[in-house]
Amino acid sequence: MSESKQLAKGLAFISPWLVGFLLFTFTPVVLSLYYSLCDYSLIQPPLYVGLENYSNLARDAVFWKSLWNTFVYAAMAIPGAMMVSLGLAMLLNAKIAGQGIYRTIIFLPSLVPIVASSMLWLWLFNAKLGLFNAILNMVGIEGPGWLTDVRWAMPSLVLMSFWGVGYTVTIYLAGLQDVPRELYEAAEIDGAGVWGRVWNVTLPMLSPVIFFNLIMAIIGTLQVFAIPYIMTEGGPAQATTFITMYLYDNAFRYLKMGYASALAWVQLLLILSLTAVAFWSSRRWVHYQGK
């Protein structure tokens, strides 16, 4: 078969994906860049306004507030979730009876639909009837209004985000099982204790997996939307308004598609920048086997 025929055949095979990508991803992305330079409500034709949407963004106090909230959330949720999931993965990697059951229990919450788990957590966080405050009351601590107190609403959402670490735990678990046993044996011969082995063997050997999870967490947390939208609707007093929620409100509640497109592009650039920083820093702390 000639090369051109092979190419045509190859293209034909990937054409369903290619057409879908061009129509439903690439074209909307390009159009959204154009719309970000327009006043656009979906119904009326877009009206070109130059960089007005971007200059308005720079002066928009709610945008800055939502951006700050997003970063605060990311700063708490990313390291927190990484520590929790890595810790759980290490525990689940131990050879103990009922290992499979524990692994299933940890993974199960990831399968619960977001709306269902949000409703469940709304009850858990209820100041009067919720389980958390009931437990705190038993030990003589007066629990806060988790989702209604400006100081507690954000930490509450971070706490809830740990509920869905099952997928990350699975990836860490796979990474842990890939660490060569002889390295632990060598470290033990060299006199390394438990923490020494974790610090000098486990973490370096797991660093590519940690790096992957870090990138996914950056992308995920900077786009956090569904849980706060259901649980707090951005309140109280914008304490949990995140950038994606503000984008959504502008697009679908206020019918400002142009402004929402500008927000989306700023968000994309932020995610790209942070991901680039993570890649740049990875040269110092990510170790690949065989390199």
Next chain:
Amino acid sequence: MKGFKTIVIAGLLLTGAGILAFGPRAGAKAPAGRVRVQYWEKWTGNEGSQMQEVVRDFNETVGKEKGIFVEYLSMSQIDRKTLVATAAGVPPDVAGMWDAQTAQFAGIDALEPLDEMAREKGITRDYYKHAYWDACTYNGKLYGLVSTPSSIALHYNKEIIEGKADELRKAGFDPDVPPKTMQELDKRAEVLDTWVEDGGRRYLKVTGLLPIEPDWYLTSLPFWWGAEFFDGKTQKLNLTDPQCIAAYEWTASYSKRLGKVAMTEFKAGFGGFNSPQNPFLQGEIAMEMQGPWMANYIEDLRPSMNRWRVPEEKQARERNFSKLDVGMTRGEVEDVLGRGEKSGGDGVVWDAGIRTITVRFDEGGRVSGKRMELLPAKERRKYTQWGVAPFPSAVPGLENAAHVGFDVLCIPKGSKLKKEAFEFIAYVNRQEVMEKLCMLHCKNSPLAQVSENFKTNHPNPYIEVFDTLAASPNARTVPSCPIWPEVAAELTVAAQKTYLLQKTAAEALAEVDGRMQGRWARFRELQKARGNTAMAEAAGAAGAGDGAGRGAGEMAGTGAAR
């Protein structure tokens, strides 16, 4: 192996073909010779099936006669889906939206004007209670007609008030008469607050009133202060009007009195509105703002509040009504209901508290029919543990001030069946149809004329209070302002900042004013640039030197809107 693959593929193909041929369809098929009008609506559950009943009635009567078949499609996020479908050129013919969306969608030219068609059907402003009609118009044109409306009133718990009757009297109030002024309301609320001590800390057990529960009407609070955030006539946003500031400061006065933490913690313990843990149903709040639907929620979630002090024997009759069967003897009926109390009309009547049971007997003394009817609304009031009165205003002489809201039926731009769609909308607006729907949804009527049957047999015993409020000249709706959803979202945050004592009402509202005046001015400029004549006329009406783009300081001295 090859044979196995062939069987699997053939099986899959057959399943697919079967699903295509016999699987579920998107909706009912229109009978031959009738055009199909697509009606998208937000209601599901009971409200959805009640509206479907109206659709069915239409299809069997007017629809049959005029060759129209309405297909009801229930969906979430109706506004967003209608917007996208309209943009794509395939809108529904009728969309059931929320009140604030009338001006929002009309302002961007997404709705069809209905004036001419309404005139042809004799539907005019005077056919309606004026507040509803005015809110269905944008810039002088009609863009929707009401499906079901509401008005907001003070709801109070008689049992809590009775428990504090002596203290109320000591404070100079008649516990049997609802408060008439805002000042009186606040003082009564203070008397009704109940605190408990536990471990050296004071907790709120019951509160007289919380301005933030429910928090749905925060942006309407200025109505009770004789002001409005938006003046439809001049097209100006009056966000820093002193009366608007006073209304928001009122929420902060409760935080200061009860303590911000006590107030937010107390609210944090409430269950959802649509749950038995609703604080009003739980007796945690003595007075609150609510709409006429509350009667339905009480009946569903805490029916005992609708049967206050009804003797158990009579309540048992109501519960046991379903056990009566045709053919039973008088003795068997009395085993179920007790002794019949009186003969009247067409049978023997039993008193079942808020209802009466009538059983007809044939010549042989056996049951030939039965029915159970609600007592007339006013007679039912003595059995409700709750009462309703106009929410008192803060301005002397401002009688029956109220927020009135509604669901609205619109025809999105681009509908190919405008006339047919309007036939259905006009049908819903017939007095008998509207009253049926409003009784099913437990709402007041938006129409000027209200029948005796509606007033007497409505499931809400206080429906006349709601009706009076809706007809009041001081009833106000969401403003006819295309950017109102955005302004309202900002005002809600301002209210939160105020009652959380993060900012004073003046500061919080000035912040919103600084953002929204410019946004409103720019919106109008861009619509004019698009050649949107409606918007150009609206801008003209506002006149030169309007409030657009003005700073908060300049607006601070503006008087009340009215």
